[in-house]
Amino acid sequence: SDPRFHNKTIVITGAGGNFGRSGCLYFLRRGARIAALDVDENSLNETIAEVRNAFNDDDATTVSPPPESRIKGYSCDVTNDSNVESVIISIVRDFGRIDMLWNNAGYQGQIKPTLEYDPADFARVMNINVTGMFVVLQSVARQMSQQHAEEKAGADDDGTLTSSTLSHPYSIVNTASVAGLRGTPAMVAYSSSKAAVLAMTVSSAKDLAPHGIRVNAISPALIGPGYMWTRQNELHAASGSPYFASNAEEVAKAKIGGVPMKRLGSVEEVIKSVAYLLSDDSSYTSGTNLVVDGG
Ligand code: NAD
Known part of the structure; x- marks a missing residue:
């Protein structure tokens, strides 16, 4: 187990995908409790099955309680606000609280030069990668902010927080991409959406700092x-x-x-950077973008 993640509840979107699945395993090994979200129920179920297999063979006995009891899958379409809201309510009912969010679901869209790009697909990319990411961020941040307010109300008379010694115990990481910084040819929608994720990160980091929440972005390149x-x-x-x-x-x-x-770069190198930003190791960092691109 890892004290940075032990008993923390982490919400991971895109948990049926490549990064999300490895992230579930990584944080479970370190003692976290995971709410795994994806719109694709088959791949979400595969993630849960893979977790069981992984821990059956190796360190199942070294991390307690058993990892399979610390992960739960939720079918969730990030573009559907009411779906997101009810899933967040279910997560709080099941886990009691939310400590961290890896806002990671994404869609790369068509690979077509600008002159041929389908505007309907452009809108779909923006809807999933930007509006969907925002709706999840807002829903989770409301929950975190409420927890923070309750913890502050329960603080000692001298203002010391009883449940955490940190001023900003809550952390959100948005998955952006170097495409949003440099512009990848034939990916105009994706690049636009990830640039928007970076702006969403800096702007929401300012709004959420008074609520005890840090928001950062990760920008992987070739993985x-x-x-x-x-x-x-x-x-x-x-x-x-x-x-x-x-x-x-x-x-x-x-x-x-x-x-x-x-x-x-490897998926694990991406996840280690996400872990740094999610954890208290980056306790004085908010609104930043960590580029993982081999130089
Ligand atoms: P992936 O396609 O394996 O995973 C993405 C997951 O998001 C899928 O499981 C998909 O079902 C889910 N998803 C899509 N639309 C959704 C919706 N409406 N609601 C809920 N879930 C939805 O891709 P990945 O490589 O794991 O990418 C994860 C994130 O990392 C994405 O945001 C992607 O843009 C970003 N990224 C990936 C790379 C890379 O090299 N793989 C590089 C830079 C950034």
Whole structure:
């Protein structure tokens, strides 16, 4: 177990996906309690099943209570406000409180140059990656703010918080992307949405600081190997964009050639950075963007 996460309730969206699934395992190993959210129930169930398998074989006995009892899956479409609100109510009923949020669900949209990009898909990307992310952030932050107000009311006369020694015990991490900083060709909607996530992070960090909540962003770049990495290179190769070779392997080689460290980042390297921002290790940091891009 890890004192930074032991007994903390962490909400993770996109928990059926690549990052989210590894994140569930990572934080469960460290003693956290996880509310795992995804719109895709099949992949969410696979995450829960994978957790059971992982802990059956190895350290099930070393972390108590057993990890499978500390994770619960919730079917949740982040673009549906009332769905999000009722899921947050269920989480508070099931876990009693929320300490951290990894706001991570996302959709990359079409891989098409700007002249050919479908405006309907542009709107869908913005709806999931921006409005959906905001609705989850707001819903969870309301709960955190209420907890913080109750804890403050219960503080000693000298103002010392009884349940936490920190002024800002609550933490939110939004998954952005370097696409939002640099603009990836053939991904105009995705890049726009992740730039909006960065602005949402700085602005909400200011609004939420008086409520004991920190908000930061993480911006991964090339992460792999794996299905996502391979598929994206195939799509870039087929996009017709002059910035990419028409062969997926050449696209991959050129991308890695542009990274100072000359390699891909691993999902675990992303999650360790998320862990830093979620935990008290970053207790005086809010409104920042941690770039995980190999230099
Ligand atoms: P992924 O596609 O494996 O996971 C994304 C998850 O979000 C999926 O399980 C999907 O079902 C879920 N989702 C989509 N729409 C949803 C909705 N409306 N409501 C709820 N859940 C929804 O992708 P990933 O690689 O795990 O990416 C996670 C996050 O990281 C995304 O925000 C992505 O943009 C970002 N990101 C990924 C990379 C990378 O290299 N993989 C790089 C930079 C940023």
